[in-house]
Amino acid sequence: MDLLSDHLVRARATGAVFARTVAEPPWGLRLGGSIQLSVHTVVRGRGYLWLDTPGSTVELIPGSVTLVRGGVNHYIGHEPGAECLEPEEFRARHTHAGPADNPRATVFLCGAYRFSGDVGGGLLDALPQIVTLSAADDDPLREVITLLSRELVRAEPAQQIVLDRLLDLLLVLAIRSEFRRGATAPRWYRAAADPRLGPALQAMHENAAHPWTVPELAEISGLSRAAFARVFREALGQAPVQYLTEWRMTLARDHLRADDLSLAQIADMVGYSSPFAFAAAFRRHHGDPPGTWRHRERVAAGARMLTTHPGL
Missing domain, CATH: 1.10.10.60 (Homeodomain-like)
Incomplete structure (x- = not known):
């Protein structure tokens, strides 16, 4: 087992929370810093993600994945600085959103991961606060995002299991890609x-x-x-x-x-x-x-x- 695999296995990352959302503008969601690692990808439409610090806004578009390391609050919305609701209020407001093929709607996926212990903490500490990955055409990351998009089109038996596994793959590929290209990769x-x-x-x-x-x-x-x-x-x-x-x-x-x-x-x-x-x-x-x-x-x-x- 290579060292990255060893760390990921010992960290025992789990998809503690998963949500697929259809939201029509105006919309905004506040996510607390207690989430160790958040994974966001837009399946259809677009959105924006930002922190409380100026200049932190990134655009969320289909085909890209954004990771947010815990410790600070972050926000996603239909436009930068949009009014953002707490998760429970957000869910209540958008429960009856239009269908996913509504041209005004944004369909996005959020995963919130927990990691076990100091091995997992070390992996997270090596990541920047926000990581946005855009996959090349031949990158496995793009294939996983495509599979996620297809799986989310309609409800199927055992869909939650499929989505959990795809999110696990997404997380591993994203960390591997960031470490491979990033100056912040751990020394080991x-x-x-x-x-x-x-x-x-x-x-x-x-x-x-x-x-x-x-x-x-x-x-x-x-x-x-x-x-x-x-x-x-x-x-x-x-x-x-x-x-x-x-x-x-x-x-x-x-x-x-x-x-x-x-x-x-x-x-x-x-x-x-x-x-x-x-x-x-x-x-x-x-x-x-x-x-x-x-x-x-x-x-x-x-x-x-x-x-x-x-x-x-």
Whole structure:
């Protein structure tokens, strides 16, 4: 499994909310910053998306996909600066909109994704606040958008399952395209393409529990120890052992949040000889022992579940 696949699988992206809307002007929708990642595509007609900051407006047209990273509110409407309603009020007002073939209507699709843990957070942090992708004729992204458009024309059995799967494909292709072309791609993504570093990174990600040493990683990469350490630091901004430790801590945090594994099980999975060694390393990095950290995170997650909902 390549590194991007590894991150996406561990992030466990889910289509938490999905909506297909037909709206006639005037229309506008406000979406809160609690949505981790929003995906918007116009199937028919056009619209505009903007943030609260000046100069942030982008046009939404068929054949393009726009991603919005969470943290700030964003708005979509029939024109820039249109009056925007909260999701529940918007749905109530446009429930009885005309048919999708109405020449005045805009048909658009919104997906709101959640990502698990710090692996997913790292993927999102690498994206710009707004990403607009326009697919070339031979780009798989265009084919997925076309399939989405066709699927939305009429109701069919199991349509929600088809749309969820197509949205998953859309998200993966969009992230891959942005990382491939973007200066904001994570360092690990660019380093994985370097034949001097890719094999060592792959090894660390595939088996974080292995007691890797710099000479062993250098041998995998076909470099001397000194050359490997130098190239690694230049590409990733940290020493190989530091990178491995950070990756182990990232995996540990996600296990502590999401699983009911014991500390001994997590220690074994992320490369520590005992729960005591794991707890000591975790405390050095986070200031608290893993059990205390787990309890605090779960209490905070429960509070967030009660107070936030994308509500598309």
